[in-house]
Amino acid sequence: MSYLELRDIHKSYYLGKEEFPVLKGIDLNFDLGEFVSILGESGGGKSTLMNIIGGLDRQFQGSVTVDGKRLNHSDEKALDHYRRDTIGYIYQAYNLIGHLTVMDNVLIPLDMTTLSKAEQKKRAAELLDRVGLKDQAHKYPNQLSGGQKQRVAIARALASDPKVIIADEPTGALDSENTKEVLEILDGIAQEGRLVITVTHSQSVADAGTRIVHLADGKIDKDTKLRDPYAVTDTPRLKSRLLPASVSYTTAFKHFKFNFWRNSLIVLGTAVGLFAVMLFSGLGNGISGYINKQVNDLVNPTAVSISRYQKTSTASSSGSSKQAKQQAAMQQQQSSMSSMSGSSSTSATTTSAKSTFSNKQLTQLSNVKHVSGVSKVYTASSVTSKYNGKSATISTLENWNASATSNTIKYGHKPKTGEIVIDKDSVAKKLSKNHWKNLIGKTITLSYKTTNKNNKPVTVKLTAKVSGISNTSNTGGMVSDNYVSTKTLTNAMNKANVNAKVASAVVKVDKIGNVNGVTSKINKLKLNNKRQYTATSVNSIISKIQTYVKLATNILSAIAAISLVVSALMIIVTMYMSVSARTKEIGILRALGESKRDIRRLFISESLIIGVLSAAFATVIALLGEVTVNHLLAAIANYAFVQITVGNVVTVFVIGVVISLVAAFLPARRAAKLNPIDALAAD
Numbered sequence: 001m002s003y004l005e006l007r008d009i010h011k012s013y014y015l016g017k018e019e020f021p022v023l024k025g026i027d028l029n030f031d032l033g034e035f036v037s038i039l040g041e042s043g044g045g046k047s048t049l050m051n052i053i054g055g056l057d058r059q060f061q062g063s064v065t066v067d068g069k070r071l072n073h074s075d076e077k078a079l080d081h082y083r084r085d086t087i088g089y090i091y092q093a094y095n096l097i098g099h100l101t102v103m104d105n106v107l108i109p110l111d112m113t114t115l116s117k118a119e120q121k122k123r124a125a126e127l128l129d130r131v132g133l134k135d136q137a138h139k140y141p142n143q144l145s146g147g148q149k150q151r152v153a154i155a156r157a158l159a160s161d162p163k164v165i166i167a168d169e170p171t172g173a174l175d176s177e178n179t180k181e182v183l184e185i186l187d188g189i190a191q192e193g194r195l196v197i198t199v200t201h202s203q204s205v206a207d208a209g210t211r212i213v214h215l216a217d218g219k220i221d222k223d224t225k226l227r228d229p230y231a232v233t234d235t236p237r238l239k240s241r242l243l244p245a246s247v248s249y250t251t252a253f254k255h256f257k258f259n260f261w262r263n264s265l266i267v268l269g270t271a272v273g274l275f276a277v278m279l280f281s282g283l284g285n286g287i288s289g290y291i292n293k294q295v296n297d298l299v300n301p302t303a304v305s306i307s308r309y310q311k312t313s314t315a316s317s318s319g320s321s322k323q324a325k326q327q328a329a330m331q332q333q334q335s336s337m338s339s340m341s342g343s344s345s346t347s348a349t350t351t352s353a354k355s356t357f358s359n360k361q362l363t364q365l366s367n368v369k370h371v372s373g374v375s376k377v378y379t380a381s382s383v384t385s386k387y388n389g390k391s392a393t394i395s396t397l398e399n400w401n402a403s404a405t406s407n408t409i410k411y412g413h414k415p416k417t418g419e420i421v422i423d424k425d426s427v428a429k430k431l432s433k434n435h436w437k438n439l440i441g442k443t444i445t446l447s448y449k450t451t452n453k454n455n456k457p458v459t460v461k462l463t464a465k466v467s468g469i470s471n472t473s474n475t476g477g478m479v480s481d482n483y484v485s486t487k488t489l490t491n492a493m494n495k496a497n498v499n500a501k502v503a504s505a506v507v508k509v510d511k512i513g514n515v516n517g518v519t520s521k522i523n524k525l526k527l528n529n530k531r532q533y534t535a536t537s538v539n540s541i542i543s544k545i546q547t548y549v550k551l552a553t554n555i556l557s558a559i560a561a562i563s564l565v566v567s568a569l570m571i572i573v574t575m576y577m578s579v580s581a582r583t584k585e586i587g588i589l590r591a592l593g594e595s596k597r598d599i600r601r602l603f604i605s606e607s608l609i610i611g612v613l614s615a616a617f618a619t620v621i622a623l624l625g626e627v628t629v630n631h632l633l634a635a636i637a638n639y640a641f642v643q644i645t646v647g648n649v650v651t652v653f654v655i656g657v658v659i660s661l662v663a664a665f666l667p668a669r670r671a672a673k674l675n676p677i678d679a680l681a682a683d
C-alpha cells in the first residue's frame with residue numbers, strides 16, 4: 001500500500017451546460033521519500049490534479065486515499081485538517097502575504113501547530129536559516145528578490161512539518177542559479193522522508209527528481225522511475241491544531257496597522273458619530289442635573305405640600321407653601337399659554353370651608369407610611385412691612401415650615417421666636433436700598449388687614465427682628481420667601497381675635513426615594529368616602545421637566561445616530577474592498593489549512609478593531625469636549641453642564657461593537673464562502 005493513492009480520478013469543467021473533461025481516469029500511487037515531477041502540455045490538467053491531491057478541489061469523481069484512509073471530500077472540516085496537517089504548498093507566483101513580514105508568513109502554518117509561541121518562532125528562524133534567509137526575517141515580501149520569495153514560500157510550506165509538499169511550477173519564475181538552489185532544497189525535503197510532487201514544463205527540472213509522471217489527454221501516458229525513493233525514517237512529527245482565535249485578532253491588527261491611514265480615516269468617521277451621541281447624552285445628564293439642583297435648592301425635596309382637594313382644580317391656590325405657590329405660578333403660566341392657543345382653562349377656586357385642616361386630617365396625614373412629620377402652614381397676605389419710615393408689601397408671609405430649606409436663607413439664620421426672614425429684592429431692598437444687609441438684627445413692624453372671628457375687619461399687627469434674608473431671584477419671580485416664626489405669627493393672629501387656621505400642610509418624607517409614593521398615597525386618601533387632599537412634591541415637577549429634557553436629548557442623540565448609519569455603511573464598503581483586495585490572501589490561508597470560520601473571524605476582528613478604536617477615540621474627544629464646554633459655560637453658572645457617565649461610555653462602546661459586527665457580517669460571510677481555488681487564482 002502506498003502513502004498516497006489516486007483511483008480513477010475524473011474531473012470536468014462546465015461552461016453553462018457544456019462539459020470540458022480535463023482528467024479522464026487517473027490512477028497513481030505515491031510513496032514517502034519520492035520526488036515526483038508531473039510533466040505535460042500546457043492546459044493538460046496538471047494544476048487541476050494538484051488541487052485534487054492537495055485537498056483544495058472537492059468537485060471530482062474518484063478517490064484519494066492517504067495513509068490508508070480515504071479522504072471524504074464532502075467533509076470540509078476534514079479537508080481543512082488534511083491541508084493543515086499533511087500538505088505544504090509551493091506556488092510559481094510565491095503567494096506570500098504582502099502585509100506580513102517574512103517571519104510572519106512562515107509563522108502562519110506554525111500557528112496551527114501545538115508548538116508554543118517561542119518554539120514556533122525558533123522553528124521559523126531555523127527554516128529561514130535553512131533556505132538562506134536568516135537576515136531577511138523582518139522584511140516584507142516586496143523587499144525581496146524572486147528567488148528569495150520562493151525560498152520564503154518553501155520555508156512556509158515546511159513550517160507545519162507536512163508529509164506531502166506540492167510544488168506547482170516552483171522554478172517557473174526563477175533564473176538558472178535560483179532554479180538549481182530550489183531543486184536542491186526540494187531534493188533535501190524528499191530526503192527527509194517526505195513526498196515531494198512538483199508540476200513542471202521543464203525536462204531538466206523533472207530530471208532532478210526520483211520519478212517523472214507524464215500527463216497527456218487527461219490520462220497518465222508515461223510513469224518513469226529515475227532512481228529509488230529516499231529511505232523513510234520514523235521521526236516524530238509536529239501535531240496540528242485549529243487556529244486559535246487570538247491569532248485571527250493579531251493578524252487582523254497587523255493588517256489594520258499595514259493600512260493605518262486608510263483605517264484611521266474610517267475610525268475618525270465612525271468616532272464623530274459616536275462622539276456626538278456621547279456628548280449629547282452627557283449634555284442631557286448635565287441639564288437634568290442642573291434643573292434638579294436648581295429646584296432642590298429652592299424647595300426641600302423631601303417635603304410634600306398638601307392643600308385641601310378642590311373638585312374644580314388640580315391644586316388649590318390656598319396652598320400657600322412654596323411648592324403650592326410654585327405650582328400655582330406654573331398653572332398660571334400654563335393657563336395663559338393655553339388661553340393664547342385658544343383653549344379654555346380651569347381656574348383654581350377656593351372655598352373657605354375647605355381651606356383649612358382639622359386635627360383629624362392632620363393625624364391622618366401623619367399616619368401615612370414614610371411620613372416623618374407634618375407641619376402646619378399659616379399664611380398672611382398683603383402684609384405691609386415698615387422700617388425707618390420706608391415700607392414694602394409682602395405678598396405672602398408664612399410661618400417657617402418644612403418646605404423651606406437652609407438653602408432658602410442666603411444671609412443670616414432661620415427665624416426663632418420673634419424673628420423674620422425677608423426676601424432680598426421684594427422687601428429688604430425696598431426697606432433699605434443700599435444697606436439691606438444691615439437689616440439683619442433690626443426690628444421691623446408688620447401689619448395686614450383681615451377679618452376676625454366675628455367677621456369684622458381688623459388689622460393684625462406684629463413686630464419681628466430680621467434674622468435672615470432670602471434670595472429668590474433665581475425663581476424668576478415665581479416665589480418670594482418671607483418667613484416668620486410660627487409662634488410669632490399665631491400669637492399676633494390670636495391677639496387680634498383672628499382665626500389662626502391651617503391654610504396648608506407640609507409633610508416630611510423620611511427618604512427622597514419615598515416622596516413619589518407618599519405623594520400619590522396622600523392624593524388617594526379619603527375621609528367619609530371623599531377625597532381630601534391634593535399633594536404636590538417638587539419631585540413630580542422635576543420629573544415632568546426631566547421627561548422633556550430626556551426627550552430633547554434622545555432626539556439629538558437619534559440625529560447623531562444617523563451619522564452612525566453612515567459609519568456602518570463606510571465600514572461595510574471598506575470591508576468589501578478589503579475582501580476583494582485580499583481574495584488571494586484568503587485563498588492562501590485556506591490552502592494552508594485555515595477554515596471558513598477562521599476567515600470569517602479574521603474579517604470580523606478587523607471590523608471590530610475599527611469599532612473599538614472608534615469608540616475609544618470618541619470617548620477621548622468627548623471627554624475633552626466635556627472639559628472644554630464646562631469651562632466655557634462656567635461663566636453662565638458654576639455647574640458641569642456636560643456630565644458623561646460610565647454608562648454613556650459603555651453604551652458608546654456597545655454601539656461601536658454592534659455597528660462593526662453588523663457591518664462586518666456580510667463581507668466576512670462572503671470572504672468565508674470564497675472557493676479557495678478561485679481565490680488563489682485572483683490577481
Ligand SMILES: Nc1ncnc2c1ncn2[C@@H]1O[C@H](COP(=O)(O)OP(=O)(O)OP(=O)(O)O)[C@@H](O)[C@H]1O
Pocket residue numbers: 013014022040041042043044045046047048049
Ligand atoms: N475554473 C475553471 N473553469 C473552467 N475551466 C478551467 C478552470 N480551471 C482550469 N480550466 C481549464 O482546465 C484545463 C486544465 O487546466 P490546468 O490549469 O489544470 O492545466 P495545467 O496543465 O496546469 O496548465 P499549465 O501548465 O498551463 O499551467 C485548461 O484547459 C483550463 O482552461
